[in-house]
Amino acid sequence: MKRKRSERSERSPKGAQPKAGRTEGKGWKEIPIAGIIDKGGTAREYKTGSWRTFKPVVDKSKCINCLQCWIYCPDSSIVVKDGKMEGFDYDYCKGCGICASVCPVKCIKMEKEAT
Amino acid sequence: MKDLLEIRWHGRGGQGAKTAAQLLAESALDTGKFIQAFPEYGPERAGAPIRAYTRVSDREINIHSPVTNPDIVVVVDPTLLETVDVADGLDESGILIVNTTETVDSVRRKTKYKKGKVATCDATKISLETLGIPMPNTPMLGALLKIKAVVPIEALEKEVQKKFLKKIGEEKTQLNIKAIKRAFKETKTG
Amino acid sequence: MMTKKLIALTGDQAAAEAMRQIEPDVVAAYPITPQTEIVMNFSQFAADGRVKTEMIPVESEHSAMSACVGSAASGARTMTATSANGLALMWEIVYITASLRLPIVMPVVNRALSGPINIHCDHSDTMGARDSGWIQIYCENAQEVYENIIVAVKIAEHKKILLPVMVCQDGFITSHAVEGISIFPDDKVKKFIGEYTPEHSLLDVENPVTYGPLDLQDFYFEHKRQEAEAMKSALKTIPAVLAEFNKTFDKSHDLVEEYKLSDAEVAIVVLSSTAGTAKGVVDELRKKGVKAGLLKPKFFRPFPKARITKALSNLKAVAVLDRSDSFSGEGGPLFSEIKAALYESEKRPPVIDYIFGLGGRDIFPEDIKKVYKDLQEIKKTKKIKSPVNYLGIRE
Helix, strand or coil: CCCCCCCCCCCCCCCCCCCCCCCCCCCCCCCCHHHCECCCCHHHHCCHHHHCCEEEEECCCCCCCCCHHHHHCCCCCEEEECCEEEEECCCCCCCCCHHHHHCCCCCEEEEECCC | CCCEEEEEEEEECCCCHHHHHHHHHHHHHHCCCEEEEEEECCCCCCCCEEEEEEEEECCCCCCCCCCCCCCEEEECCCCHHHHCCCCCCCCCCCEEEEECCCCHHHHHHHHCCCCCEEEEECHHHHHHHHHCCCCCHHHHHHHHHHHCCCCCHHHHHHHHHHHHHHHHHHHHHHHHHHHHHHHHHHCEEC | CCCCCCEEEEHHHHHHHHHHHHCCCEEEECCCCCCHHHHHHHHHHHHCCCCCCEEEECCCHHHHHHHHHHHHHCCCCEECCECHHHHHHCHHHHHHHHHCCCCCEEEEEECCCCCCCCCCCCCHHHHHCCCCCCEEEECCCHHHHHHHHHHHHHHHHCCCCCCCEEEEEECCCCCCCEEEECCCCHHHHHHHHCCCCCCCCCCCCCCCCECCCCCCCCCHHHHHHHHHHHHHHHHHHHHHHHHHHHHHHCCCCCCEEEECCCCCCEEEEECCHHHHHHHHHHHHHHHCCCCEEEEEECEEECCCHHHHHHHHCCCCEEEEEECCCCCCCCCCHHHHHHHHHHHCCCCCCCEEEEEECHHHCCCCHHHHHHHHHHHHHHHHHCCCCCCEEEECCCC
16 A cells, blocks of 8 residues: 655654754644654665764785674774775765774774864 | 332352253243343352352343342252341342252341242252252253243253253253253142 | 343453454453453453454553553554453553553553552542543443444544543442443444554554654653643544444533533532442432432543533532542542632632442442532531542541
């Protein structure tokens, strides 16, 4: 059955921190009831990459493609293609540094985001 | 019969006083009466004194409180006469029916119930001789119907058949009916 | 003489019978006195193949309601049943059910909430849940239990309502008393409640949905506002559902029942089985020329304020009988709400509270007569000596 869905999650306005106060977002008559999120994949809209203060950078010349970083990354932000580690999805990488920590050859460095 | 007939049953847990109260009510329901039957639950132990009630009426029954002024009291266990005021609330137009080997006069003395009607039936003996176990509840229904035709005895038989057949089988069901009929015959009044 | 064939059932059996006819997709329940016979009888129906319901025996009431939430969120028509301490143990999930707007119907057999421990009737269990967001219906007898459970399904699942419903009956007094009940044909009940088509279902993989995500300062308030509105607007929707029920089954259900109230001067307000006992007293007093009446709210949530105000405002004196105490020092919950309802009325009769029947203490017609006698006195003097009283207590 096809149902009318809200266009996007009402509850994650682009991952930005809502303003203090009461004016952000739609009113109670316009949102789905019961706190339901009535569509899938809404986490994609929430760009948590903006939370980063340090970002991971890989030195591919040292990387052995063991994919330990891919296994441990809590945000599914290690980009892998044809079984090889390609880099990071900076839209969602929060810069937690777990990848750098678990890397057996220490080819991932955490660099400061902004000077 | 007045508009609402109220019966109080005294028994001990496990003797089937609650079942008797229900059987009577359900037989009456089948004859087109309005009914209510409910036990008074205490600690629910086998052997503990219990009360159960039956109400039968031609009109819808709204009241939802225990019977305080019964028209009939049925005592399923003779030992209760010593410990429970079974005649409580029973006035001179009332009927007291007791399972006992004792005489009507002796029951009157023990219960101090002087004015109304008293009937006795040795339901334990009937039960033991007929069913082989002491279940005086069904014979006491026979005794009750002898004294007061709340329902025709056939209606009760039909109900016993309906209720007991699945639970205890044909043979024991028939023995219960036999016990009811025998009690109906052997009940004495005074 | 009766026109319809009646069958002998207890209140618990009547509830199980309604559940058999409703045949929910899922029942998850845990037995507790005096609700046990509902679960026992329904389990038998399931075991005998008389219903196709998935019967989930669980290890506690907390698990029962949790399983029900999962089931209802997956789009299944779901029921459970409980009493007193069982309701208390499922408390956390009781609130969650209402806030997730899951239309679960739960027969509750009212029993005193411990302690000291007691298995007999009072309303302390469900009155505690009056602010949980559940609709609450209180039943006078087994017939009402049967009918209200059926109509509750339709109310709960109504697209404009979507709230869970408790159908309350008095423990032992109603649940264990055998009465003659008229049962509707199975197909007629099934047709009335219809097929359940949930708005969202966790099992609808084409249209994925998330139930129960964290809801913080930015949206929680809006969702609670929706819940409040659902309950408020249910007051408008329920009469329409009841009308449909009445038309289908030739009945006369309403938000409240007024008994000989139209010309009454004094009246009692009371829920559940005691209303039946009070009707007999009203009849008796009427024969003696006393203009006595009775108001029995059937729905306590939503609170039918307008109906109650209209029914009571012209009286000379009103007594509320509460089968639970709120321990506010100001009487029982029904009393507080009746008084609050009358506050906005231009005519405000004096209202007196009697807390009664706690822990299954019997209430007799004599007790109720005493209340009407007190009301006659208040009518005369226009004074209430003590606003909160305890009826049938040893001093």
